Amino acid sequence: MLRTLQLSGEKKITHTPRIVKIKQESIETISIKSLYFDDELSAKSQPGQYLMVWIPGIDEIPMSISFMSGETESAVTVRNVGSATNELYSMKNNQQIGVRGPYGKGFNIDNIKNALIVAGGSGGVPLGPLSDLLKKEKIKFTCIIGAPVAGELLFLERHQLNTQAVGGRVLPITDDGSYGTIGLASEMAETEIKKEEYDMIYTCGPEPMIKKIVDLALENSIPVQASLERIIKCGIGICGSCVLDSLRVCKDGPVFDGETIKDLKEFNVSKRDASGKSVPI
Structure with a gap:
């Protein structure tokens, strides 16, 4: 075995x-x-x-x-x-x-000078240690944190401390406007990339949000890395429960670059349930 x-x-x-x-x-x-x-x-x-x-x-x-x-x-x-x-x-x-x-494969920070993080809800979990690493490596970054309400803004203080240390910013946004700007993280990202030049976007959150961020990045010729979520049972690429097109999220990901994501037909369309059946997202 x-x-x-x-x-x-x-x-x-x-x-x-x-x-x-x-x-x-x-x-x-x-x-x-x-x-x-x-x-x-x-x-x-x-x-x-x-x-x-x-x-x-x-x-x-x-x-x-x-x-x-x-x-x-x-x-x-x-x-x-x-x-x-x-x-x-x-x-x-x-x-x-x-x-x-x-x-799995994590985020790559090689040759990055100014990054944008876009975190949506609990999808922001893997972006916490990325924020820590960018601070440690003295890489400037700005962090957009989105959530439905103020009480769900994940790692807000952590990102504030990290961005301040490298000359970056935290931009909180909530669906109801109870903290920060009212609106969606993807909307703020669209505004932000028009204001400042970024050489990488990192994102994780609901898949429709990730789709918008990846599209924005590709339209503006900005490299992007996104962490995707699927049901994972084995973790080593054997069972196939996490298959996304021909890729296994557990082993080939969960972090993928934009050039890979844009060619995935199942991305933001379907996923497999616990039985392995393809179901709509």
Whole structure:
């Protein structure tokens, strides 16, 4: 049975869950919280990569890594939307979960001088560690954070601290205007790219939003990277539950560049449900 996968050099990940203990809970929004734990492989992963998280007695689900210290401390961030996430959300300090990974391809920051991040709702989870990395590497960036209401703006203070450190800005926008500008993140992105020259756009959120951002980027000849979401069961490209056209999101992604995305016929059109059946988005 396949148990390990060589990543690079001597670094290996295991496909057997590593049991970790929750050490800290952090409430992020009115419906989202982060769970911190110690795991060296997770802490040294690449922004945009994910873990398969095992909730004992319930299920195993993919979760973006939302914090990576570079040493041992890591985190996943969860919204209560189903039986597995409900159980994970309710977990407290000292309870145990299993993690395997990190898996997939993350964001690339090579040769970037001025970036734009567009985060939509809970889709902003993988963009948190990207924000941390851009700050660490002293890369200027602006961050648009969109949410339905003020209480759902994810990682707002984190992005504010990071952008301020590199001379960037945070632009919050809510559907109801309860914080920041009223409107949609994609609308603000359209306005923003007319004001300032960016050499990369990073985005994650609802797929219709991602579609608009990718279209905007391509129309304006700006490279773009987007993190896409599909049902993932294995994490290693075997089961096919995450297939998007001929690509496996779990292995070929979840981060894809705009040139790849624009040719995907199923993007923003259909996805596979838990049984593998193609259903409309």
